[in-house]
Amino acid sequence: MAEWNAYYQNEEEDLDGEEGEESGVDYKTTGRDSLVFLVDASKEMFIKEESGELTPFDMTMQCVRSVYTSKIISSDKDLVALVFYGTEQSKNPRNSFKHVYVYHDLDTPGAGRVQDVDGLRGEDGAKVAAKTMGSGKTNLGEALWCCSNLYSDIKLRLSHKRLMIFTCRDSPHEGDSERDRQARTKAGDLKETGVVIDLMHLMKPGGFDVSIFFCDVVSPPEDDAELGLQMEPCVKLEDLKKRVRAKEMKKRSIARLNLCLGEGMNVAVGVYITALQARKPNPIKLFKDNNEPVRTKTRLYHTQTGSLLLPSDTKRAQVYASKQIVMEKDEVDVIKKFSDPGLELIGFKPMERLKLHHHLRSPVFIYPEEEMVTGSACMFTALLKRCSERNVFALCKYTRIRNSPPRFLALVPQREELDEGQAQIAAPGFHGIFLPYADDIRTLDTPQLPTASDSQVDKMKEIVQKLRFKYRCDAFENPVLQKHFRNLEALALDLMAPEEIEDHTMPKIEMMDERLGSLAQEFKDLVYPADYNPEGKTANKRKPAEAAGGAEKKPKVDISEDELRGHVQKNTLHKLTVPILKDACKQFGVKVTGTKKQELIDALTAQLAN
Amino acid sequence: YAPSWGESALVLCVDVGFSMSNSGPGQEPPFEQAKKVIQKFVKRQVFAENKDELGLVLFGSDATKNNLAKDGQYQNIYVHRNLMIPDFGLLEEIQNDIHPGGQQGDWLDALVVCMDLLQNETLGKKYDRLNIAVLTDLDSPVSPDQLDIITGNLKRAGITLQFFLPFPMDTDEAGGGDVGGSGPPHGGKGLSREQQQGLDLVKQVMMSLDEEDGLDEVQTFSDAIEKLSVFKHVEKRPMAWPCTLTIGSCLTIKIVGYKAVCEERPRKSWSVVDAQTHQKEDVKRDVVYCVDDDEETEVPKDDTIQGFRYGSDIVPFSKVDQEQMKYKTDGKSFAVLGFAKQSLVVHHFMGNQILKVFAPKDDEHAGVALSALIRALDELKMVAVVRYVYARNGNPQVGAAFPCIKEKYECLMYVQLPFMEDLRQYTFPSLENNKKYTPSENQLSVVDSLIDSMMLVEENEDGEKKDLFKVNHIPNPQYQRLFQCLHHRALNPSAPLPPVEPWLITALQRPQAVAARSRAPLENMKKLFPLKEVVKKKELKTSKELFGKGDVYRTAVWKQVGLQNSCLEKGRSTEQLFRKGKVYRTVVWKQGGLQNNCLETGRSTEQLFGNREVYRTAVWKQGGLQNSCLETGRSTEQLFRKGKVYRTAVWKQGGLQNSCLETGRSTEQLFRKGKVYRTPVWKQGGLQNSCLETGRSTEQLFGNREVYRTAVWKQGGLQNSGLVTGRTGFQILNIIVTSLSHIINAILRD
DSSP: OHHHHHHHSOGGGOTTOTTOOSOSOOHHHHOEEEEEEEEEOSGGGGOOOSSOSSOHHHHHHHHHHHHHHHHHHHOTTOEEEEEEESBSSOBOTTSOSTTEEEEEEEEOOBHHHHHHHHTTSHHHHHHHHHHHTOBOOOOHHHHHHHHHHHHHHOOSOEEEEEEEEEESOSOTTTTOHHHHHHHHHHHHHHHHTTEEEEEEEBOOTTOOOGGGTGGGTSOOOTTOOSOSTTOOOBOSHHHHHHHHHHHHSOOOEEEEEEEEEETTEEEEEEEEOSBOOOOOOOOEEEETTTTEEEEEEEEEEETTTOOBOOGGGEEEEEEETTEEEEEOHHHHHHTTOOSOSEEEEEEEEEGGGSOTTOOSSOOEEEEEOTTTEETHHHHHHHHHHHHHHHTEEEEEEEEOSTTOOOEEEEEEEEOOEEOTTSOEEEOSEEEEEEEOOGGGBOOOOOOOOOOOOHHHHHHHHHHHHHTBOOOOTTSOOOHHHHHHHHHHHHHHTTOSSOOOOOOTTSOOHHHHHHHHTTHHHHHHHHHSOTTOOTTHHHHHHHHHHHHTTTOOOOOOOOOOHHHHHHHHHHTOGGGSOHHHHHHHHHHTTOOOSOOSHHHHHHHHHHHHHO | OOOOOSOEEEEEEEEOSGGGGOOOTTOOOHHHHHHHHHHHHHHHHHHHTOOOEEEEEEESOSSOBOTTOOTTOSTTEEEEEEEEOOOHHHHHHHHHTOOOOSSOOOHHHHHHHHHHHHHHHTTTOOOSEEEEEEEOOOOSOOOGGGHHHHHHHHHHHTEEEEEEESSOTTOOTTOSSOTTSSOOTTTTOOOOHHHHHHHHHHHHHHHHHHHHHHGGGEEEHHHHHHHHTSOOOOOOOOOOEEEEEEETTTEEEEEEEEEEEEOOOOSOOOEEEETTTOOGGGEEEEEEEEESSTTOOEEOGGGEEEEEEEBTEEEEOOHHHHHHHSOOOOSOEEEEEEEEEGGGTOSOOEEEEEEEEEOOTTOHHHHHHHHHHHHHHHHHTEEEEEEEEOSTTOOOEEEEEEEEEOSSOEEEEEEEOOOGGGBOOOOOOOSTTOGGGOOOHHHHHHHHHHHHHTBSEEEOTTSOEEESOOGGGSOOHHHHHHHHHHHHHHHOTTSOOOOOOHHHHHHTSOOHHHHHHHHHHHHHHHHHSOOEEOOOGGGOOSHHHHHTTOHHHHHHHHHTOGGGGGGGSOHHHHHHHHHTOHHHHHHHHHHOHHHHHHTSOHHHHHHHHHHOHHHHHHHHHTOHHHHHHTSOHHHHHHHHHTOHHHHHHHHHTOGGGGGGGSOHHHHHHHHHHOHHHHHHHHHHOTGGGGGGSOHHHHHHHOOOOHHHHHHHHHTTHHHHHTTSOHHHHTTHHHHHHHHHHHHHHHHHHO
16 A cells, blocks of 8 residues: 555655745745734724624624634744724824724734634624723824834835725715825825735625725725726625635745747746645654754764765765666756746647646646736737637646756636626636646556446436535635644643534535435445445455454564575565565664665665675 | 556567678668667666566577577577566676677577576466567578467467567568568568568467467567657556445445556655765764754754644644544545536646546446446536545545546546635736737737647548647656666766757657747737836846946956855855855865855855854854854844854954844844944954844945945955845945945944
8 A cells, every 4th residue: 555655645755855846935035924904993893784794893803813823824924913993092012103003913923813813703802892992083094104113113024015904984084184184195105115905895884985085095906907996895704704815815926937939939927826735834843841942953974984974975876776876966956957947838739638637736827927028918818818719728848947857737728707796706817737747647457347227327316416516615624734723722722622623524424314315225226236235345354354453463474594695686576575575674684774665675685695 | 558567577589690780781780770679678677677577588699508409409599698687787788798690590499498488487486477579580591390389389378479570561572672661671672581481470470379469569670669768667556445435324335446647756766875985874864953042952852842833833742642632534435525516626626646436346236336426427517526535544635526438438537626725816917807918809810820820639631630749648758867867877887967868859849840830820929919028137147147237346256266256146046056066165165164155145054054064164264253244134143043152253253243143133232232342343344344234224224425435445345245145246335335334424423
């Protein structure tokens, strides 16, 4: 089963680190992202709409919480702040601003902060808010000024600064033009320093009119099209969360490359990752006396002389057929190079030539970079439009970085789609699907089995129809990650027990059985004979071993030195099983570094050939 | 050909007789071609490291060595190698020791020797396949009287046969060799009588072994060479994953899953060896842990515990607790959660494999049940959304099982789907709704003509579709290249690596026909779509560009030794520079430890320093002070925290340096603190204090003033331009000037 297991130990194990992979973003080089939630704490925020289930304030807090936790899970270096305006009480670094309450300074969110926000949720939360902050006069200008101080107090390099205003009042100063003007000025100052201001407007009786005031405060949309603020206010928590999520993360390309259509025809594109398997973060080592992190130092020593080895004192080697082949480290790197980074158009193919099983890793997303080559967006748009209309995909050779070997991508066009609220549900651009090489496709022995009759298929169709549901790609949380972080949360906050998670990956057996009713039995009657047990052998097989307590191991086979030498001479060691080889290694005192069969064989061969 | 998963034994039976050396003018003799075939074949076997055993028998050789040679029988047949796993030794032997013989050999006799060899050597062992490959020009007399016995024996022993000939099989009686289109053997002469007779015999043997299909196993040398150019990756035996598919609690179907598509990675990784001895054992990797205090105290591994970050918190979390509290699964699972429309599932496939799910081989009832599901899904255009767990305590996945119906089989195809945490739902600015980017009708039509000209799937007259560029037929170029280089290095240890093989380059390029067709539409595109590269000053990357800016810089810098120009590079590429090898490094060492940190950005320096004693010593010699200059505030901070050694060195340098221990901001504060610090600072001279500041804050502190520039030149300001990384290198002068002015201003204020 080694091969299957290999799937779970991921690429990280690959010492060569082959392609360093297109994972996270390096904060050291790009700086950190920051996000300020500027939340209206006026009385109106605590009034529930007739139709709504939550007050606007409650909805906002839930949203903030979900951003906090998702930051902890997916980008724990980002800075987040929570600031209320329109409060009675004031609390800010120099207490120079009235009616502004900095609940959380710009910092990385931790367990404590999540708990704080939790404390502001629900009816109890409203009481807490009323007690600590209260609702008072609104001065958005002061609030924005305060926020700009939060940014300037940060000594870290910030790469992306965003501020989100949550409110249900379209005219916060109730027509006080002086305060309106001040707010506009401050907003302008903020925008000038690179802060992007978004409005998360919530439902207001009589409708939220952006044009009264907020249109001058928020940043213009990225695409400076006339669109922009047409969006309806959020009524549902889901919508709000979605809207916040879409804005909250800075789009970062993993590469900016030229898409070369032909000689001298380079369209600049960015390569984005829109889906990446989130993993449990790596553990860090702590000194047990004080729980402080320790630093890990790795050094290479010369075993004989004990001196430290510099990278130049080493080379790389592989052994084939008991011959060692040695290369310099940079030779090893450079043999991976075929061409300079870029996307090279090979041609086009009809979409039906792209097979479902052409999948090696999650696709990348390609979008033009007008700032690198002007004219890119136009040509890209033309290509996207025609590929989509003609139902073809573009085949490209993709070299991500200098020493990465080429892969072929199928660039599948996706045109923009908007929902009723003008929110984007599909972004315009090409999906880059990684195509397998000949080596990546396995040859299988396919069993020859009878096929089902029409009546059997029809019965199954009934079953399928009964268990239909509308799949949404964000419907499933990863229970492993959720559990892990709940555990950490519980430990960090000294909770008695971690919060239970709901595991959506488990089938809802009862509901399914109920919906199926007698269908399951009817189908079984149609396909299985009476004496057939479909749960079958796999379960049975295991039982005897378990009954024997698993103690029943295969008898040890010792192998004589002569036999072993014979195998070595004839190169037939591989005919022995791994346990025997391991025993042999022990027996002859051969040190082995790995547990792979080939490594055992190599080690034994090296020892016994002399 | 059909995959064979078990091990096989194969005998290469090569004709080295004198006729093999005959060739027409400009043609490669059959002997050389045959040698190439076996070389390529053996090479492939060696690198594939599969366990197939290989024997080599020569006939037509001057010497005789075989078990059957007695009483003048079976002469001129030489068993060069018994069955063994092929190695580099064999490759070398083929290259150096196998020469054309001067005799004629009877290929049927040779076949008998090979059979005898196979049978004797495989006695008592199990092989999935026994095979003899005969490479000959058939141009020698044979005695066919034993033919039936031979074929009978081959059949009985289950030995398969392959022939490789210098000419195609359909080079028939015509004699002119104009049939089949390929060149006639032996310089324009037709087949000799022996060859004609031999060809008939070959056909007879092959037909009797495997009827019509048998003839497929007769190939020409050139075909074989072409095919064998590709290093085939070892076919792995597919691992069966037996499980049950469940729908609710009472409907179950037995299934078996196989990995069908998965990125193949090299089986071997590079090990680190000592550069002189080439011994792996001479290199030992040593990992130590140290507390982040002044002494950089090392702590034993046992005194460390495991923890995780939870946002800003660090949570100690022992392995035992983690194991106890983690999410657990109770065994393998392929449980249907529900069914959904196929169109909702496409895009965002996750994971790195595709599984094909079948019913077990011998279970026709499961086959029927699964078939019903597959067909139902196919007709409804739906998928099963399933929970997939590979094994007990494996991580659960949610995935989609697609129906897949092929001519020969049907199955479910499973692919992993994303979890909510995996998605980054970016919004991108609209393209088509943006007037600025809307293409005109003209532009669209020229794009159309480009697509037309570059279609890779063509239909021929018979309505058959032909794909000009099948990625799944291209071998992974990375491994082709790797094995090419390994092979070259194995046989020529001191020669530089060869260039990429031409066939591989061609295989990765736009097909020539398409390239030619697309030329005109591309020209039109160029006219209709103006593209202009935006030059950003900030992104000057190469030293060349930087240096181009002014002669003053250049001369000064070159004087400082060629090395520094690497400073002008961005951190990352510098780092790579260093990796490049000895030449650079030697230069660097000569320059003393100092400079090399200049070549690095803060981050890599940090790593450098953390890692190596040697560097550090070099740095001390240079005086602790300078190295702080090499760093931006942040990394210095980290550097200095590292240990006493640093600090002491720094103290010796005078009071000034302690400010180096602080980040820019706190230095600032330090300075405000009082005179004690200040005096030594002035003594040290103005230049150094630029070290105390991060680029940014210095810059902000004071404006640019002509007066101080002279002072800077005197101080040899250019030297420290080397100390700054590429990006700041551009602003170097400014920084120096402003930092100086800072000090002088401070003095004035004092």
